[in-house]
Amino acid sequence: MTDTVFPYAWNAPRAAVGAYQADDSERGIRYLTPDGKRKFLSAMELAETDEKPDRSKAARRRLASLPHYVRSFYARQLEKMDSKGKKAADNWLLNTFERHVLSRIDQVNDHYLPNATLPAVLMPLRSEFFRLLWAGKKELKRLAHSLADILQSEFIREVDFQYERTADPHFSTLSGYGRIGFLASHLNTAVPGWSAYCSEELEGEDALKCVARLQSPQWWLNRLRRMHARWREHLMIVTGYVQAKSAPYSSEPCVQEWQAQKKANREYLNAMELEEQDTGERLSLADKVNGSIANPAIRRAELMVRMRGFEDLAKLEGLAGDFYTLTAPSAYHSTQKSGRRNDKFNGSSPRDTQRYLCKVWSKTRAAWKRRGIRVFGFRVVEPHHDATPHWHLLLFMRPEHAEQARAIFRKYALKEDGGEAGAEENRFKVVPIEEEHGSATGYIAKYISKNIDGYALDDEKDEETGEPLKDMARRVSAWASRWAIRQFQQIGGAPVTVYRELRRLRDRELVLHPEIAEAHTAADEGNWAGYVTAQGGPLVARDCLRVRLSYDVTENGNIYGDDVSRISGIYSPFKGDTSLILTRTSQYKIVPKRKQDDASGFDFDFSGGTAAPRSSVNNCTREPRTVEKNTLQESTVITDGASCAIDYGSLTRKERKVVAARLSAEFKAEQQRKRERRKRQPVLRQPGERAEKIREFASSIGWDIGETEVGLLLAGQRIALDGVFYVARSDGALYRTREKLPQSTATTVNTWVTRLRSAYQNQGQK
Template sequence: MTSHAAAIDRQTLADGLLKCGPWHCLDDDQALIDHATAQARAVEIDAAELDHEKALALAIHRVTAHHIEPPNEPETGQLKRLACSNWWRRQLRRLTSRRREQRQRVLGRVHDRAGIYVSHEGYKRRRAQQFRNQAMLEAVTAINELDQSYTLAELAELGLANPDNRRAELMLRIADTEREAVRLGHVGLFLTITAPSRFHAVHKGTARVNSKWERDGRSTPRQAQDYLQRLWGKARSFLGRRNLGTYGIRVVEPHHDGCPHWHLLLWCEPQNVAAVLGVMRSYALEDSPGEVTKDETVRFDAKLIDPAKGSAAGYVLKYVTKNINGKQYSRQGVEGDHLDAYGHDLQTSAPRIEAWAACWGIRQFQFFGLPSVTVWRQTRKIREATDLLEWLETYSPDPATASLMGQLWKACDAGEWAEFLRLMGGPMTRRDDQPVKPWTIERLNGKGNGELQTGAYGDVKQSIIGVVVNGFELMTQQHFWRVEQTPKSGGFDLEGLTFDGEAITRTRVNNSTQPEYFKQLLRSLRLQLSHKQHTESALNDWEWHKTQDFRRRFPVADPATVAELRHQVRIDVERDEIHRAMRDERERLEAQRKATIEEGQHLVIGWLARGEMDINDLTPQMIEALTA
């Protein structure tokens, strides 16, 4: 085939990617919105005119015709989603984004000599999406029980949506995990795992399309990521069966053509280093071993971390920075430290990498073998020692639990991840064996009738409101929020957002007598509180006036209101427990019924296959069971 004929063939294939049944993946968001609305309306009409089973079957056929996976939900929730224009809008946007980006890859427009990591079109699409998201955040106001109001954009800047905050937390966890690993005498490894050649679209530095990639069906970055996840899953399972524990972080970043590769920073016990390296190398090179006969580092590269030469956090700092916002302090004496592997400035590369990850739905950072970060974040919400004192005086937990929670709060409040790691049982502790877990409840509708709050699709809403310490519940949720549309939003399309922000229930109260063994811990906490108050009093005139002004504008909650909320919590949580028990029993009975039906199906099919029963012998009840 001539180069001209190959180019025509490639163009035809690329254009064919845009055709997804009734939908043509246009770069026109209004056309997408109109199509989503039309599809949802058609499903809604079918649901009104036909019985549930037929309407659901037609809706599933409609969604699969668009090359979209049907929602994996109960039947009622499935049909509600398929009749929702916002659900269709989200799915079509994801589909369109990935199909159009893959088209650019097929046409050879994603590589180090064109649009590095992501196409120029894909990058512009992501920027437009970010502008839409920002407008939505600014168009919604959150109001708490003290009538303090903030836009969601303002609140997002205070949390992990802010890249600087996200990078700071990641580096804290990495550095403190290394500190604990050194204390335990564990050895650090830095591994790089790359997918086989058939997943790479373009040869580096040449702009030539990889023939192996074309022959193998032109895989997407999502498929390459799935391959690496399966590889990692098999390796971890193998190590787990042999009690070879590891812990650390994995970072996913793209090659110049968008194909992902993994960096793994992990620690293990010294006697297990050889076994861990052997297992990881074996699985990494298991596929297409002929590609690495001359140099296996192109697929698997391993480095032992020598503390004398540099820290583990230093190894991974550049990869973390490159994948968030590119901002870091360049290390002295390291030439080109502000550049990525292809000579591009990190601050220009980082937004393109973020656009790549968002397009293909790839999680860039993931810790493993470490405690729940949700517990860490929830505990850090306890900003005052008085909150912990109130919990101790209210619940009167046993001495070990009280001591654990006090130490845990001190560690979290001081930003001591290493101490938090020790208190949670240390690295490689199973989640079930960790002493503190997130506290999740199913939300009530707030109408006093004991019914659970449900979302637009009928799903029961759940909220994390605190932590559970050795069976004792500690609520860390400080405020009750509701959301409203900002008056100045100018009619911004909020895409079906609901503003029903019901208050999250408070924890129940137990007014038991304070035991003697609490006195020492309480005294310690009161000393901390006293010191904090003394520090606050040592303010200059300007600081004192600003502090008093803030307290006047945002006063503490009325004691009567707090008492009423506490009383309501006791009722709500007890109802929540009853509803949960009833739901668990229903689910158990339903699972038992399905298992019985499935067993009968296999039995009858076996009889038919062996000729022990004729098809004419089937009763209507048996046919119904077989087709259930």
């Protein structure tokens, strides 16, 4: 090949200025030092490090970063190991803590943390979700409002865009919901209506109801509170704090919060009354609640009556009874009965285990139905010592179906990990009911009492913990409340709600249809067996019931636009509307109790508001000249350290002036003391390098930021400037969290709901 000849010298290729000729023999990088010299680092030198990563230091940092309620036990263990030497401590950190504990913690965190890749619009909230374990009430509320604001603005923006483009309200609504549903699906929580949307079954009206929830701060606050509480409890389960050797069934914080909530509920009930809207008659709200099934004693008694009624029906029909115990595989148990860690544990929460048990039962029930096996009875759910739920079922069926029913149930109970050691003995147990060994109700009575209030179990011991059953009842109740697990469920038979509505008619003289009269008589006598027989028997199908509930439906009855159904009475479907009997004829509303002053004997409300303060400073803060005659009928002042009631109506004008002048002087003196204290407190400049960077960055964008705003940014809060929210990062720079909406999209979701519904109606009329 000959060399190329260029006709002109300027056309010939020339070498680039300062070009570096790469040498294939050299693999690395060249760089320029600050003093102007060039240096070269080979690939081998780049791969070399001075020392290997210190895994023990990383494990120590992970331990220090855990919440205190998880860290405390393992921090004490590390102190013991440190006293034996660094080698022993490192060995414990790597082979025990990192290998078994941290792996479980990371597994649980994956249940609740958002997806690794969040959409850009949710990135400002990523750090807040990661701090959810440490969040308090204010942080949860702030996160709920921020999340609701973002989803609301995204919905409005998407609907505006699609409506201007297509003028189709139905498509615009679904597109807007799809946008915010997609965003919420990254938060590792259930999104209302999302499955129907993905299967193209969601309608526009239903989408609006889902949007109303997703843009509601209160809805998100409830969801975040539940997530926060269960996340913490799940961590305490997997790290060994919930077990027979420490705190069986539920952790100590869980029990304390449950007791505090119970106390708050009682205080609320005692402070409120029920007021009849037509007559104004008032009833004690606490008495009404104590007389309902919310009372543990009444709830337990009703369950026992229903269980005894089923047993009587089974004897009358000659049916066989079986007592089943269903337990989850060992992979669902965090801790062994001995207190040792279960290395097979898969990280499931009690709700995950409950879903598994429900799935086994649904398959079993479906298989029974295909083979014509009909059963009725009760199911009781209770926890193992490590909070893993298991089931007890007392079921009645025809004797010829008993063996086949057991075989089917055993098949599905052992389908998952049925070959592991101990599965045959522990996963599924059947005890036939034999009268010589006790009644069927006696088999389940202990489990009902244990899971409610421990009634009549003073001398009984818990098989798993060895503690008195009565003491364990509150821990079981706290467990059920935390994980929202239904403890008792009736299987088959007639519905109990109709039974309760019939009992409400006991004091009314009515002429009932024969279809209803028999069931009413049995319910009034507390005869569950007679009531079930009057409804068609224990194996009656739901569409063959002789007495049913009547409902009043209120369209758009709640803040989310749902239709709200309320029980209004009972009727017989065989007789039609002529058999309707209203069981709830009065409408009540919850109102605060009337204030009563025992010292004066007054029993009427004063005009000072719902909670008139009994304090001289708060109740009389006016100047003497503003105190008018007869404006206050009674007040309270402090005289020599004791409170005494003064009837202003009985005082002379001169005496009123003296009292008012004294109270005003005391108030002015208190205000002066507060001003002096504020003067003595200097205004401190926010310290730290990060605060200085925030000031510099704010100044660079023309923001004359104050010290209060710097403090809020350092605390992780958002600050608005010209309608744009900013948040401070670790480097001190300010980042936008949400752009200011254009004027055309400054509408609320409620306005859009009205517009879209009007559009639906117009399309329907056309």
